[in-house]
Amino acid sequence: MIPTFRLYLLLLGGALLVAGITFAPPLLYVALLYAGLLVGLLVADYRLTPRPAAVEVERINDSKLSIGAPNLVTLLLANRSARAVRFTLRDEYPHELPCDTPFHTGAIEPFGLHQATYHLRPLRRGDYQFGDVVLRYESVLGNFVRQARYPAAAGVKVYPNVLEVRKYDLLARKGLLQEIGLRQTRVYGSGTEFERLREYTPDDEFRRINWKATARRGQPIATEYQTERSQYIVSAIDTGRLMRPPVGDPSMDSGQGLAKLDYAINTALLLSYVATLKGDHVGLLTFADEVGTYLGPKRGKGQFYRMLEALYNIQFEPVEADYGRALSYLGLKNKRRSLVVVFTDLVTLDAARPLIANMARLAQRHLPLCVTISDPNITRFVGQPARDSQAVYTRAVAEMLLDERQVVLDTLNRSGVLTLDVPADKLTVSVINKYLELKDRGAL
Known part of the structure; x- marks a missing residue:
């Protein structure tokens, strides 16, 4: 039990009475009476105050947290006593994960429930550990605070952002994918799988005219195709420095x-x-100086969950990526023409030459897409006015980096490699839209 300020004042009053006995001996009787009343008050307060067992605490959270997203954690408190409980609550969440509300205060009515919530926003994937829940609550008469520790230790895993997957599902069911910037995919008119014949319209491509059907019917007839299914998509992720x-x-x-x-x-x-929902095969390759994880392309949500488990604890490696080893390995393992989405970064033209050479070689069999994340800080430096010599130098270096980056992207494009260089906040939408565009065009 922890004394409150009120109890300290009561004890101070008793101490003053005891000190006064020296000057006025009759105060001894007053002091004894005061002490007896104070002890009685504390005993009554102790008996009236609910025991820790009368309060139940439960933590509710997903076993898989999403990186970079606010993950809800709920603490449910139940008061099984006939007295109200005024409390301060602290959950021993993993200290590596930023928390928006580390402490909670409130009151639980007799035989009532109380719900406290907070959010964790992990910045790194991996395994973490919750501790116990610590509860402090005032006594009924306010003389002391009781502290109780409720066992609640539990492991939790931080995964890639699965909340975005749930959000996609929700918007897809409502037909609102355009709200997050995803393009509307066409069901007909693309691909190479025959779907039906219909009358030709001025908006149709000339090559869609079916001349045999046109001759039979005496009017222009167009062939309509359905977007192909069962195509192959491989994500190759650089885990290097x-x-x-x-x-x-x-x-x-x-x-x-x-x-x-x-x-x-x-x-x-x-x-x-998204590719799984469209019936495509999906695969995964992670690499740095050596090949890390490889999952050959397969269909179905089971493959998606295998990828999720494979990716949740992938960590950085302080080495240069060996594009030759990784892409050669992929070429040996996957003979089927695939859209190979390579996530990496670019620095200088000289450093990117191995990437350019191996991506160009990959383009002979597959459709490679090189995806890089542009640095908003460099773009900001280019746009800043040059007020002094340091600003002039900074701006010149930023312009040089952007120019050299563009040279690398142009060289990749001339080698038959598709490229995307976008800011981080537009990365997901841009890549998925590119995939949908390529699928609609029948480029796979």
Whole structure:
């Protein structure tokens, strides 16, 4: 039990009475009476105050938290006594995970319930541990505070952002995918699988005219195709040193402040989920100086969950990525023409030459898409006015980096490699839209 300020005042009053006995001996009787009353008050307060066992505490949270997103944690308190409980609550959440509300205060009515909530926003994937829940509550008469520890230790895993997958599902069911910037996919008119014949319209491509049907019917007839299913999509993720730097402001709720690798993993995961829903095969390759994880392309949600488990604890490696080893391995393992989405980063033209050479070689069999995350800080430096010599130098370096980055992207494009270089907050939407565009065009 912890004394309150009120109890300290009562004890101070008793101490003053005892001190006064020296000057006025009759105060001894007053002091004894005061002490007896104080003891009686404390005993009554102790008996009236609910025991810790009368309060039940339960923590409710997902066993899989999403990186870069606010994950809800709920603490449910039940008062099984006939007295109200005024409390302060502290949950021993994993200290590595930023928390918006570490302490909670409130009151639980007799035989009532109380719900306290807070959010954790992890910035790194992996395994973490919750501790116990610590509750402090005042005695009925306010003389002391009782403290109780409720066992609630539990492990929790931080995964890639599975909340985005749930959000996609919800918007897809409501037909509101355009609200997050995803393009409307066409069901007909693309691909190579025959769907039906219909009258030709001025908006149709000339090559869609079915000349035999036109001759039979005496009017222009167009062939309509359905977007192909069962195509192959492989996400190849660089886990080397270039993917370690964080991007943006960690205080933002949109997921800013995550490492480039985490943005790449989140995007690859949602891309694979969308492709799975469209009946495509999805696969995964992670690599640094050596090949890390490889999952050959397969169909079905089971493959998506295998990818989720494979990605949740992938960590950085402080080495240069070996594109030759990784893409050669992929070429040996996957002979079927696939859309290979390579998530990496670019620095200089000289450093990117192995990437360019191996992506160009990959383009002979597959459709490669090189995805990089642009640095908003460099773009900001280019746009700043040059007020002094330091600003002039900073701006010149930023312009040089942007120019060299563009040279690398142009070289990749000339080698038959598709490229996307977008800010982190537009990465997922841009990659999925590119996939949908390529699928609609029948480019796979």
